[in-house]
Amino acid sequence: MAAVQTETVTLTVNGQSVTVPKGTLILDAAKEVGIDIPIFCSHPKMAPVAVCRMCLVEVEKMPKLQPACAVYVADGMVVKTVTDQVNKYQKGVLEFLLINHPLDCPICDKGGECPLQDQTYQYGPGASRFTFDKAHFDKAVPLSDRIVLDRERCILCWRCTRFSEEISGERELALIQRGVHTIIGTYNDEPAQSNYQGNWTEICPVGALTSRQYRFISRPWDLDRTASVCPGCAMGCNIQIDARNNKIGRFQSRENVAVDDSWLCDYGRYSFPNFQRESQERPRIRRNGALEEVSFDEAIGFAADQLTQAGGQVAGWASPSDTNEELFLFRRLFRDVFQSPHLDHRPGALPDPEPEDTSLPIADIEHLDHAILLGGQEVIDAAPVLHLRLFKSQRKGLIVHKVGVGEGKKALDAVPAEAQAVGVLATEANKSAAVELQSRLSKKVKGSVRRLMITTGPNGRGAKDLGILPHLGPGYVSLNGQSGKGRVEWPGAGLRAVYIHESSPLHAFATSDAESMWLPGLPLLIYHRFKSSPLDDLAHVIIPGHAFTEKDGTVTNMEGRVQRIKTAIDAAWVREDWRVMQAIANRLGAGWTYADVAEITAELVRALPPYAAVNQAERVTWSENR
Amino acid sequence: MAGVKETLLGPIYIARAMLTTLKHNRKPIVTIEYPERQKPVPPRERGRHILHRYADGLEKCVGCELCAIACPVGCIVVEAAENTPEHRVSPGERYAKRYEINLLRCIYCGLCEEACPYDAITMGPRYDLADDHPDKFIAVKEDLLEPLSASISDTALPTAAPSAQPVARKW
DSSP states (O other): OGGGGGOEEEEEETTEEEEEETTOBHHHHHHHTTOOOOOSSOOTTSOOOOOSOTTEEEETTOSSOEETTTOBOOTTOEEESSSHHHHHHHHHHHHHHHHSOOOOGGGOTTTTSOHHHHHHHHHSOSSOOOOSOOOOOOOSEESSSSEEEOTTTOOOOOHHHHIIIIISOOOOEEEESSGGGOEEEEGGGOOOOOSOTHHHHHHOSSSSEEESTTTTTOOGGGOEEEEEEOSSSTTOOEEEEEEETTEEEEEEEOOOTTTTTTOOOHHHHTTGGGGOOOOOOOOEEEETTEEEEOOHHHHHHHHHHHHHHHTTOEEEEEOTTSOHHHHHHHHHIIIIIIOOOEEEOOSSOOOOOOGGGGOSOGGGGGGOSEEEEETTHHHHHHSTHHHHHHHHHHHHTOEEEEEOTTOHHHHHHHSOTTOSEEEEEEEGGGHHHHHHHHHHHHHHOSSEEEEEEEOSSTTHHHHHHTTOSSSBOGGGOBOTTOOOOOGGGOTTSOOOEEEEEESOGGGOOOOOHHHHHHGGGOSEEEEEESSOOGGGGTOSEEEEOOOGGGOOEEEEOTTOBEEEEOOOSOOTTSOOHHHHHHHHHHHTTOOOOOOSHHHHHHHHHHHSGGGGGGGGTOBOOHHHHO | OHHHHHHHHHHHHHHHHHHHHHHHHTSOOOOOOTTTSOOOOOTTOOOSEEEOBOTTSOBSOOOOOHHHHHOSSOOEEEEEEEOOSSSOOSSSSEEEEEEEEETTTOOOOOHHHHHOTTSOEEEOSOOOOOOSSGGGGEEOHHHHBOOTTOOHHHHHSOTTOSOOSOOOOOO
16 A cells, blocks of 8 residues: 555645655645645545635646646646635635525534635635525524534535545435535435434534534534543544533544544434533432431541441442543452452453454554454444444455354355455454454464454443453453452352442443342442432442543553543542542552552553553553563 | 901901802702712713614524624623524524623623624613622623613613703702
């Protein structure tokens, strides 16, 4: 792939010489030397169409102006982006675009971050010469329950229809009618079904496609923006949390080519109402059957006393959406302080994890010949943005085999022996089938066969790496007979206390039938959590904690990439989860002295050297460090 | 001797002072009995803001927040919401759910008025804004909106002023 692009060409843009690989567009070459060419229809992830004509530039020896977003550079080309003729055309194009644009910027959600607004200010005419009535179309048309379409504002750049064709491959949106009557719509005006609709609102260069949830919530200049990671699934897509008045307004994508390729799925993007804090609650402890409000110190003291009485018969469940720092302390709390091996983070019984599970990085899917989705659509549902990566790779020649879990034989037959790189993708529940398929494939196939297990929760991988497991220590080391019991074995194991920690309602402790029989009779249930749930009724100590969006820390995605999350919402009256764990441990004589999250991260890296990857936002690679 | 002279000239001094008093008594008085009576304000007075309505009673404000961003002291807070057929506040899609001005922070510059694309906010004639607690200076939307039944003269004059006509003599 890289070999094709070694040939370079040199051209001149506005008198500056620039050398770029052959096959670069004028637009990108100009960007290399910091020259900005206005665009509407062009998008770095999509093929050029040159429909908006905003990027017209002068190229010497060409009779007319050329669209910079669709003309490839040639050796010796002389491009001028600022000439009288270019300015005149830019003014003309904008005047045409604004003829039927309603200019309802005051009520438009895009106002303030709108490329059409910005470029009209920068390049456009000050006034319109159009004196007739504007063409009117439908406003506020619901395309689905998530997206609102304003057809008047649409400038027909085709970005959304191209997304639906080239990026998601679902072909849901299309251009209907011709000429001035052209509109964007779905087939027969049926509601859009796609799971990637939120991306349309981000790529739309005007306010035609907007999110229902963000409708009239805020102006862009009111938002506090925090770089974070999506709490939805194990994919670990990078997001920007936009909050107004300490309340989340929306999740926006933040490009990380290695993970999300600048896209988000609707499940993750629109999951933010789950992280909205409802009240300023205080810790509660159960005395004589009733819950009463107490201070944090009192609740911690009560919990510590009760845990001491329970002896070593304490089990701990930490949710797969906790940060690595919390999990690190949680594990130390159980193994070192309570001397209890009964630790788990899994929702139920799952096959044993191992470092090999991440041997296929997400970005490497593009370099595979064959990808096998063991479980078919189930794999996509577990990490929806994976579909966009797979579809992108399919356009480059990847062959995707969607097979059922029991149909390993079918996949084995479908992959030819001369395949160079094969990937097996499956959810961790189907791991044993995936491992078996992988070993059989490696016997048949000449090239490499790697697998990627889709873990549960934004930090399911981190929980495994850090040893929140009954039978494995940090770094998947064997515990030499010190194994505890997993979550499924807890009912009936004679436990005297359970400590549940969770920070996201998306990955909460969902009780199974056996557990709902067992938990009411449990002598002590400590529930350290963000959002109230039916477990509150059974808990003896309820300690409020921070949500995924309210804390600092690191999380590890399914491919082992360690990424930072930051405090987007201030909930300072709630004591940080790690401080509560530290206080409980210190009550029992542990003597921990962490002052902030960074100290725990540093200690974590010392204890687990592969986690030094956190400082480069790189993948944790266990095999090479062993 | 000086004492005798003063005593003899006394009535003259008093008569002179009385003359001055009587001279001013014929001139119109410049003071008024504030706050019962108030002077008319200039037509372009920049007093407390008014949020206007259309003739049909719907609010002009769409909650675009341009006043808030134009405000040099940041004393305006606007939060918008969507109109529904059941709950229609303004003619378009969007209205201001929350509109607050911190009148203590406001410098009465009138930039909000200039920024408003719908002429929804103007500076009004009301200037008597003294109160006894800082919290009372947060003018919320209900305080700023013109009354539903308002005729133009109602909003053009301070509501507390019974009359802004020249004050008639009492004697």
